[in-house]
Amino acid sequence: xxxxxxxxxxxxxxxxxxxxxxxxxxxxxxxxxxxxxxxxxxxxxxxxxxxxxxxxxxxxxxxxxxxxxxxxxxxxxxxxxxxxxxxxxxxxxxxxxxxxxxxxxxxxxxxxxxxxxxxxxxxxxxxxxxxxxxxxxxxxxxxxxxxxxxxxxxxxxxxxxxxxxxxxxxxxxxxxxxxxxxxxxxxxxxxxxxxxxxxxxxxxxxxxxxxxxxxxxxxxxxxxxxxxxxxxxxxxxxxxxxxxxxxxxxxxxxxxxxxxxxxxxxxxxxxxxxxxxxxxxxxxxxxxxxxxxxxxxxxxxxxxxxxxxxxxxxxxxxxxxxxxxxxxxxxxxxxxxxxxxxxxxxxxxxxxxxxxxxxxxxxxxxxxxxxxxxxxxxxxxxxxxxxxxxxxxxxxxxxxxxxxxxxxxxxxxxxxxxxxxxxxxxxxxxxxxxxxxxxxxxxxxxxxxxxxxxxxxxxxxxxxxxxxxxxxxxxxxxxxxxxxxxxxxxxxxxxxxxxxxxxxxxxxxxxxxxxxxxxxxxxxxxxxxxxxxxxxxxxxxxxxxxxxxxxxxxxxxxxxxxxxxxxxxxxxxxxxxxxxxxxxxxxxxxxxxxxxxxxxxxxxxxxxxxxxxxxxxxxxxxxxxxxxxxxxxxxxxxxxxxxxxxxxxxxxxxxxxxxxxxxxxxxxxxxxxxxxxxxxxxxxxxxxxxxxxxxxxxxxxxxxxxxxxxxxxxxxxxxxxxxxxxxxxxxxxxxxxxxxxxxxxxxxxxxxxxxxx
Numbered sequence: 008x009x010x011x012x013x014x015x016x017x018x019x020x021x022x023x024x025x026x027x028x029x030x031x032x033x034x035x036x037x038x039x040x041x042x043x044x045x046x047x048x049x050x051x052x053x054x055x056x057x058x059x060x061x062x063x064x065x066x067x068x069x070x071x072x073x074x075x076x077x078x079x080x081x082x083x084x085x086x087x088x089x090x091x092x093x094x095x096x097x098x099x100x101x102x103x104x105x106x107x108x109x110x111x112x113x114x115x116x117x118x119x120x121x122x123x124x125x126x127x128x129x130x131x132x133x134x135x136x137x138x139x140x141x142x143x144x145x146x147x148x149x150x151x152x153x154x155x156x157x158x159x160x161x162x163x164x165x166x167x168x169x170x171x172x173x174x175x176x177x178x179x180x181x182x183x184x185x186x187x188x189x190x191x192x193x194x195x196x197x198x199x200x201x202x203x204x205x206x207x208x209x210x211x212x213x214x215x216x217x218x219x220x221x222x223x224x225x226x227x228x229x230x231x232x233x234x235x236x237x238x239x240x241x242x243x244x245x246x247x248x249x250x251x252x253x254x255x256x257x258x259x260x261x262x263x264x265x266x267x268x269x270x271x272x273x274x275x276x277x278x279x280x281x282x283x284x285x286x287x288x289x290x291x292x293x294x295x296x297x298x299x300x301x302x303x304x305x306x307x308x309x310x311x312x313x314x315x316x317x318x319x320x321x322x323x324x325x326x327x328x329x330x331x332x333x334x335x336x337x338x339x340x341x342x343x344x345x346x347x348x349x350x351x352x353x354x355x356x357x358x359x360x361x362x363x364x365x366x367x368x369x370x371x372x373x374x375x376x377x378x379x380x381x382x383x384x385x386x387x388x389x390x391x392x393x394x395x396x397x398x399x400x401x402x403x404x405x406x407x408x409x410x411x412x413x414x415x416x417x418x419x420x421x422x423x424x425x426x427x428x429x430x431x432x433x434x435x436x437x438x439x440x441x442x443x444x445x446x447x448x449x450x451x452x453x454x455x456x457x458x459x460x461x462x463x464x465x466x467x468x469x470x471x472x473x474x475x476x477x478x479x480x481x482x483x484x485x486x487x488x489x490x491x492x493x494x495x496x497x498x499x500x501x502x503x504x505x506x507x508x509x510x511x512x513x514x515x516x517x518x519x520x521x522x523x524x525x526x527x528x529x530x531x532x533x534x535x536x537x538x539x540x541x542x543x544x545x546x547x548x549x550x551x552x553x554x555x556x557x558x559x560x561x562x563x564x565x566x567x568x569x570x571x572x573x574x575x576x577x578x579x580x581x582x583x584x585x586x587x588x589x590x591x592x593x594x595x596x597x598x599x600x601x602x603x604x605x606x607x608x609x610x611x612x613x614x615x616x617x618x619x620x621x622x623x624x625x626x627x628x629x630x631x632x633x634x635x636x637x638x639x640x641x642x643x644x645x646x647x648x649x650x651x652x653x654x655x656x657x658x659x660x661x662x663x664x665x666x667x668x669x670x671x672x673x674x675x676x677x678x679x680x681x682x683x684x685x686x687x688x689x690x691x692x693x694x695x696x697x698x699x700x701x702x703x704x705x706x707x708x709x710x711x712x713x714x715x716x717x718x719x720x721x722x723x724x725x726x727x728x729x730x731x732x733x734x735x736x737x738x739x740x741x742x743x744x745x746x747x748x749x750x751x752x753x754x755x756x757x758x759x760x761x762x763x764x
Contacts, residue, residue: 316543322532383414408475602676
């Protein structure tokens with residue numbers, strides 16, 4: 008290859024292309040017949056052989072004893088059930104987008120499974136219920152093996168040595184958390200697979216930056232957008248990889264915008280438009296496509312109806328809720344149910360005590376509480392506060408102001424500016440005799456879905472009771488009153504009127520048989536546009552996801568995840584002392600965090616040295632360490648830091664994508680320490696004497712792993728393998744461990760192992 012090549016002249020004339028990236032573009036050199044062995048230099052083993060070895064190992068570790076246990080494990084209770092709902096076309100609700108569950112349903116369909124099993128409880132037997140669970144588990148397990156292939160491919164395309172590629176992939180192969188999580192009927196395998204596919208596609212695109220707007224350039228750019236959308240279509244945390252690619256694209260565009268590059272503005276606009284189409288418009292359509300399939304399949308009424316609006320429910324066939332629904336009219340006596348805590352609004356003749364336990368004085372009014380089983384004291388008569396015709400029944404509408412009369416005692420519901428029994432910040436709810444304190448007995452009915460029908464109805468219209476005088480909402484929570492309240496649930500006036508838990512549902516009108524009445528009516532299946540369904544479901548998913556705050560015995564804080572302070576008990580069996588405890592490979596996770604520290608330390612030291620005019624790292628190596636390893640660091644941070652801002656219950660498995668990204672960074676740090684540092688390619692530097700604009704020829708940038716490199720890699724993989732084998736009884740649920748053996752495997756006192764006592 009000579010300098011007369013016009014494309015090469017364009018590359019070398021670019022003063023800002025100082026190494027450009029570790030993602031070296033070698034395609035032109037290959038086309039011109041250059042002798043190129045890759046940046047890894049000569050190696051006793053080829054990429055093909057190394058990839059084959061780690062792939063076979065991944066198959067062994069992932070598929071080993073995949074048939075055990077033949078029982079429902081952890082979140083298989085949810086995602087196996089959801090796959091069955093697809094196969095039965097029964098509408099369900101989940102906080103995650105549909106792609107991964109559609110994949111599991113498709114796998115079930117190919118296996119001849121009809122969705123008959125309900126995956127009701129952890130420990131339910133698959134064989135007794137004729138469930139092809141091995142085939143269902145085979146899908147996430149296969150994707151886990153492909154994740155190993157992608158990790159290797161990412162490292163190889165980023166220009167790392169065979170040894171480094173094998174190290175990063177091998178660390179993932181021997182990670183206990185990846186094996187435990189990604190071979191069960193759950194979503195994380197799909198999430199990590201599409202995340203890695205996105206990263207791989209973007210790296211392939213970035214390597215073609217000197218072949219802009221060619222077919223290959225467009226292919227990998229669009230593939231990046233599609234894979235981003237697929238990641239997001241598995242779980243909403245796919246936004247983290249979207250953010251990572253967004254940062255990389257912004258940096259890329261910022262460099263292209265630099266006038267010193269000599270790029271015409273109209274050419275920059277072409278680059279901007281290409282990325283906008285491939286990385287914004289295409290992903291939006293791909294993401295929406297899976298919801299279109301979701302709605303097309305789930306056309307039958309099911310357990311997810313109650314999460315959706317009445318207008319949405321009316322588009323479903325055979326809606327049981329719709330058959331139980333009746334419009335509520337003034338004068339009706341209704342049951343009022345709180346779906347969040349499963350209690351009915353209740354009152355009785357017992358009064359509040361003169362003083363509460365903390366010494367505060369009450370109103371000594373009639374108690375209003377919540378109870379699990381409805382009785383005669385749970386009926387409330389809806390009374391009008393405006394003139395209505397007596398000769399006809401008048402339906403209650405959104406924003407109507409009403410009174411609620413407790414039928415059993417003939418008193419009206421009231422709340423007032425008196426502190427509630429258990430929450431001094433909220434108001435006490437009581438009742439008062441007819442005709443007294445009228446203004447304090449007025450409540451506005453606020454329907455949740457009033458834009459899709461503003462008539463209050465049972466079951467299909469949830470509502471808030473907003474107090475007209477003090478502007479609080481009638482509310483309850485899962486907290487029992489003391490003995491004087493017969494341990495019934497506390498009900499009070501909530502000053503935070505925006506909480507979703509303020510909503511109640513009327514479930515029955517006394518004396519009316521809803522099913523019998525509706526059988527005589529023609530219930531047409533109504534239609535609703537895809538976009539209305541789509542945006543409604545997005546809102547419900549986000550709202551419900553943020554509301555998953557109920558404590559769980561195995562939840563953990565993000566700060567503890569990299570150090571494996573707590574794991575998750577997925578499954579156990581008492582008679583054989585078997586258990587699956589999901590935890591990562593302690594050696595690999597702690598070493599990976601060390602890799603983050605090394606990266607930060609090297610970059611800090613290099614920055615300080617350069618401030619004093621010293622260049623401790625050759626420019627090509629420094630550029631790769633900043634760009635390639637830096638991208639891996641951003642991936643790790645983007646998949647980890649956002650969890651600190653989340654208020655929902657969190658678990659160790661939420662860290663698995665970040666842990667995977669950390670293995671990529673560990674490989675980059677390993678190369679820098681044990682390969683690049685052995686034989687730095689100073690001869691690769693070309694061009695000006697100005698350090699800022701020095702560049703290198705990738706054909707000359709050859710790293711030579713030494714015996715110390717192989718020794719270091721061997722020791723790291725040996726440590727990972729040793730820890731993997733040691734923890735494998737907990738990963739695979741091996742039977743027969745004695746109490747002493749269980750205790751021996753409890754590496755940290757904070758681990759909640761079964762049978763450790």
